[in-house]
Amino acid sequence: MSIDTLDRESLGSLLSTQRAAYEDLRSRGLALDITRGKPSPAQLDLSHELLSLPGDGDYRSADGTDTRNYGGLEGLVELREIFSELLGVPVAQLLAQGNSSLTLMHDTLVWALLHGFPESSRPWAAEETVRFLCPVPGYDRHFTLLESFGIEMIPVDMREDGPDLDQVAGLVATDPTIKGMWLVPTYANPTGGVTSPEVAARLMAMPAAAPDFRLFWDNAYAVHHLSDEESAASDVLSVAAAGGHPDRVLIFASTSKITYAGAGVAFFGSSPANVAWFKSHLKFASIGPDKVNQLRHVRLFRDADGVRALMRRHRDLLAPKFDVVDEVLRDRLGPHDVATWTRPTGGYFVSLDVVDGTAARVVELAKGVGVALTPAGASFPYGKDPRDRNIRIAPSFPSVDDVRAAMEVLATCVLLAAAEKALA
Numbered sequence: 001m002s003i004d005t006l007d008r009e010s011l012g013s014l015l016s017t018q019r020a021a022y023e024d025l026r027s028r029g030l031a032l033d034i035t036r037g038k039p040s041p042a043q044l045d046l047s048h049e050l051l052s053l054p055g056d057g058d059y060r061s062a063d064g065t066d067t068r069n070y071g072g073l074e075g076l077v078e079l080r081e082i083f084s085e086l087l088g089v090p091v092a093q094l095l096a097q098g099n100s101s102l103t104l105m106h107d108t109l110v111w112a113l114l115h116g117f118p119e120s121s122r123p124w125a126a127e128e129t130v131r132f133l134c135p136v137p138g139y140d141r142h143f144t145l146l147e148s149f150g151i152e153m154i155p156v157d158m159r160e161d162g163p164d165l166d167q168v169a170g171l172v173a174t175d176p177t178i179k180g181m182w183l184v185p186t187y188a189n190p191t192g193g194v195t196s197p198e199v200a201a202r203l204m205a206m207p208a209a210a211p212d213f214r215l216f217w218d219n220a221y222a223v224h225h226l227s228d229e230e231s232a233a234s235d236v237l238s239v240a241a242a243g244g245h246p247d248r249v250l251i252f253a254s255t256s257k258i259t260y261a262g263a264g265v266a267f268f269g270s271s272p273a274n275v276a277w278f279k280s281h282l283k284f285a286s287i288g289p290d291k292v293n294q295l296r297h298v299r300l301f302r303d304a305d306g307v308r309a310l311m312r313r314h315r316d317l318l319a320p321k322f323d324v325v326d327e328v329l330r331d332r333l334g335p336h337d338v339a340t341w342t343r344p345t346g347g348y349f350v351s352l353d354v355v356d357g358t359a360a361r362v363v364e365l366a367k368g369v370g371v372a373l374t375p376a377g378a379s380f381p382y383g384k385d386p387r388d389r390n391i392r393i394a395p396s397f398p399s400v401d402d403v404r405a406a407m408e409v410l411a412t413c414v415l416l417a418a419a420e421k422a423l424a
């Protein structure tokens, strides 16, 4: 029965049942962690061949380049061809770089701050104020990165089909200090939302008060499907050109959750003008990326279908964990109407909204019985969830049994905190 309809006596009884369950959990001495979206060891093992690739004597790329040497700032063309197909970016406009797309986002921001984009009247750092729109809940590292540079963050709501366009379009059209916006278009972190083609088209066509406004299109989960409903990456560069803003979008992606999170390959894609701008700064930082790593990825994947096949094997390992999250939340919380949560068809996270004002308490309670959850508020700029209700669940790393045990604890803590609040 919904917690809202319970009288004080029934609430008291719910509270004592959950307290007893909580004490029982404490006695079990659990040590579980569902904080970070890391691939599990079994997922890393799917790419075990990488450890012996490209193999003895195999170091030449398709055009005969010795990958062991300096050079080739753009990255190996055969790897860019594979990801051109998967990310919907022309090969000539796609760069393959080091292991982290977050580093590419960081460097892009640094260059924007120090030099500005081609159409900027001055470097962003010379502006009195620089602001970014941040769809929430969102990826915590996007927010901490901006915070580290003193860029102000304005939250906008993230919906199932992308960011709230009325909020976004209104702000971007009128405030010239808004220079950028984050977006995880496919299976967003943490909601799993997928930006629809209609929303993408409007984002690319909307007027912007800042002539150098940029959309940071972080397609980290472009091929990370959890169901047969496989959302394809949209040809966002053509959509941007059709919307009259060919230079608006900067695309980032990586193989961190395809092969090795610590030793993959990251990609940057954009318009010819933005790619030239990117390379004009990159050339001072590097004489070329790790092409041996790129070559071993080419040997592992062979082609875009090789990536798709590997991602299906990831799905086989991940989908049961997401099923368990939904099953436990549905069984334990459904009857009490104390929470809503997402059922993503891809990506790495589930976003859980508990009773307003109780998320921090839930995380504290879970910690008390040995379950580490992402800090409440982490998915919001400055770590502040104004309603203190959102919790990000990352089920990829622990085993299915551990995910189940952690979710049982989480459900007990959500109910306990909800009953405490209702009786307070």
Ligand code: PLP
Pocket (backbone or CB within 6 Å): 037, 099, 100, 101, 102, 103, 139, 184, 189, 218, 220, 253, 254, 255, 256, 261, 266
């Ligand atoms: N972007 C998003 C949305 C993520 O969730 C993550 C990792 O969790 C990253 C980027 C990190 O990417 P990389 O490993 O390529 O730096």
